[in-house]
Amino acid sequence: MGIQDIIEGKKQWRAHVARVKALPPDYQIVYREMQKYLFKVGPIDLADGRLLPGIVDFFEGGAADGKGVLELIGPDVAAFCDDLIKDSRTYAEVYQESIGVNPGADGK
Structure with a gap:
């Protein structure tokens, strides 16, 4: 990963955060x-x-339709x-697999 990739990733994340901040307050709370x-x-x-x-897209559509977030x-x-x-x-599955594959790895 080069510096340009990091910069581009930060730009994308900032744009994402700006979209979240543009949502109504109840949507922002639930999103967080x-x-x-x-x-x-x-x-x-x-x-x-x-x-x-995708969640932000979904929320923007709901807000535009005048629906509450819990609706x-x-x-x-x-x-x-x-x-x-x-x-x-998920991370939980990876963890469970890691302890299931190598039982007793903790030295007990």
Whole structure:
């Protein structure tokens, strides 16, 4: 990864953050909670994927239609996130595989 790639990545992230900040306040709050949740348990390729920008696209459409954020995703934000990543490989799965493949590696 060269310096140009890093610069381009920062530009893209700043544009993404600007889109989030343009959302109504309730959408921003839910987006931030979703982002925290997904960074904790989400897919390995979250930073490189289209998931977060796709969520913003979805939210922009809902806001344009005058819908509340919970009308779009339902009352359980974590369940909505889990449904989004149900077919993705997660850090938790990688960890479980690593301890299952090499049991007793901790020296016990």
